[in-house]
Amino acid sequence: MPERAGSGKRIAVIPGDGVGKEVTPEAVKILRAAAKRGGRELALTEFDWGADRYLRDGTSLPADAIEMFRREFDAILLGALGDPRVPDNQHAADILLGLRFKLDLYANERPCVLFDPRLTPLKNRTEKEVNFWVIRENTEGLYAGMGGFFKKGTPDEIATQEDVNTRKGVERIIRYAFEFARRHGLKRVCMSDKSNALTCGHNLWTRVFAEVRREYPDIQASHMYIDNLLLQMVRDPSQFQVIVTCNLFGDIASDVGAGLIGGLGLAPSGNIHPGRVSLFEPVHGSAPDIAGRGIANPMGAALAAGMMCEFLGWAAEAKSIEGAVRSAIGEGKTTPDLGGSMTTQQVGEWLAARVAS
Ligand code: NAD
Ligand code: IPM
Ligand code: MN
Numbered sequence: 579m580p581e582r583a584g585s586g587k588r589i590a591v592i593p594g595d596g597v598g599k600e601v602t603p604e605a606v607k608i609l610r611a612a613a614k615r616g617g618r619e620l621a622l623t624e625f626d627w628g629a630d631r632y633l634r635d636g637t638s639l640p641a642d643a644i645e646m647f648r649r650e651f652d653a654i655l656l657g658a659l660g661d662p663r664v665p666d667n668q669h670a671a672d673i674l675l676g677l678r679f680k681l682d683l684y685a686n687e688r689p690c691v692l693f694d695p696r697l698t699p700l701k702n703r704t705e706k707e708v709n710f711w712v713i714r715e716n717t718e719g720l721y722a723g724m725g726g727f728f729k730k731g732t733p734d735e736i737a738t739q740e741d742v743n744t745r746k747g748v749e750r751i752i753r754y755a756f757e758f759a760r761r762h763g764l765k766r767v768c769m770s771d772k773s774n775a776l777t778c779g780h781n782l783w784t785r786v787f788a789e790v791r792r793e794y795p796d797i798q799a800s801h802m803y804i805d806n807l808l809l810q811m812v813r814d815p816s817q818f819q820v821i822v823t824c825n826l827f828g829d830i831a832s833d834v835g836a837g838l839i840g841g842l843g844l845a846p847s848g849n850i851h852p853g854r855v856s857l858f859e860p861v862h863g864s865a866p867d868i869a870g871r872g873i874a875n876p877m878g879a880a881l882a883a884g885m886m887c888e889f890l891g892w893a894a895e896a897k898s899i900e901g902a903v904r905s906a907i908g909e910g911k912t913t914p915d916l917g918g919s920m921t922t923q924q925v926g927e928w929l930a931a932r933v934a935s
Contacts, residue, residue, distance in 0.1 A: 586621060587652045588650060588652050589620060589623070593628070594657040594658050595657070595661045595670075595869075596863070597864055597869050598628070600874050601880075601926075603926070606655070606883075609886075611933040612898050613895060615934055616895045628661070628673075643676075644677075644681060648854070657879065658859070658863045675721060678716050678849050681851060682854070683854075684715065685716060685754045686713070687758070688713075689711050690712065690835030690838060692707075693907050694907045697916065707816035708815045710820065710835070712823070713828070714823060717747060722740065726738060748782055755769075756797055764820055765798055767797050767822060768807070769823065770804045770831070771827070811835065812834070815838055842862035842863075843875025844878050845860060846885050858885050858886040861878060862878055874913065875912070875913040881900065884900050899933060901932075902929045902933045906929055
């Protein structure tokens with residue numbers, strides 16, 4: 579059991595699979611440098627959960643993990659989960675979705691913030707114009723795991739997947755988005771659903787949004803169907819500040835958003851339940867196509883560690899991590915995905931040194 583480090587914070591680290599194992603140690607170096615600079619105490623505990631362990635002894639998310647995290651940790655830093663040797667990715671579902679659901683981390687914050695106009699594939703767009711957040715519902719929807727097979731493997735097979743939308747779940751994420759906007763001094767919240775086709779589940783989203791928006795007259799509330807939202811994100815991202823949407827649409831919108839800011843290597847996220855142990859990770863996955871080559875961009879993981887600092891109340895540390903990433907991009911100290919020629923480790927060490935200086 580990790581020691582309670584005075585007023586320090588207890589962080590669980592799960593590097594996971596593929597590039598998760600390459601970017602997480604770099605994010606940890608940067609986090610340690612930021613904590614040291616700020617005179618903060620950190621107690622880090624690493625967990626070897628991932629495909630290797632699952633294939634070795636069948637462990638994915640141990641039965642006592644949830645209680646342990648609640649009792650003994652302030653936050654979790656995760657790399658990525660997913661491995662071609664586990665074709666159904668059962669371990670990833672158990673660990674990643676298991677933590678999100680069982681810790682009730684209902685708000686997935688995914689910033690889409692452009693650090694340098696050279697990084698966006700859009701024409702003539704500045705940092706001011708690509709600067710919004712996707713707030714993704716993170717505990718229900720099509721991810722709830724409800725469904726099943728009938729006559730599996732036969733020509734008559736039926737497979738179902740239920741879209742679970744609860745009044746409580748929808749209301750709390752919509753309210754979270756409005757509160758988030760207020761806290762950050764933002765003025766616009768756009769809710770996105772597909773209520774024209776999903777006439778039950780997303781009808782609930784429409785009704786709850788109409789109710790909750792009335793409590794926030796200071797915020798401009800709008801609605802877009804998800805197909806149009808994705809088009810508008812690409813056509814004119816400057817119209818968005820906060821987007822709130824369901825689990826699946828938030829997953830998709832945040833990858834499109836990452837595309838607008840320079841790619842998945844740069845995108846962080848926080849899986850949050852206010853006041854409870856929460857989980858921070860890059861948006862990207864285990865990237866088997868580049869894993870093991872030392873070229874994965876560690877910035878998404880580093881910025882996730884920055885979001886974790888913010889969550890822990892370490893605002894100066896969060897700022898220093900983001901500042902270091904901005905400087906690295908400005909000075910071309912980047913991995914190949916951003917046009918540079920540095921390795922994962924070199925970028926990590928550069929960022930840690932900048933944070934320490
Ligand atoms: P992916 O995010 O792993 O990769 C998509 C593309 O982005 C690839 O071309 C990859 O090379 C690139 N990329 C990703 N991270 C990068 C980085 N740090 N630096 C530079 N380039 C990067 O998505 P995928 O290929 O669809 O999925 C691979 C595996 O990861 C699957 O098993 C999937 O289920 C899993 N996955 C896990 C998470 C997670 O743990 N949160 C997220 C997404 C996907
Ligand atoms: C993400 C990932 C996960 C998701 C997968 C691995 C289940 O794509 O974190 O964006 O869909 O939530
Ligand atoms: Mn995703």
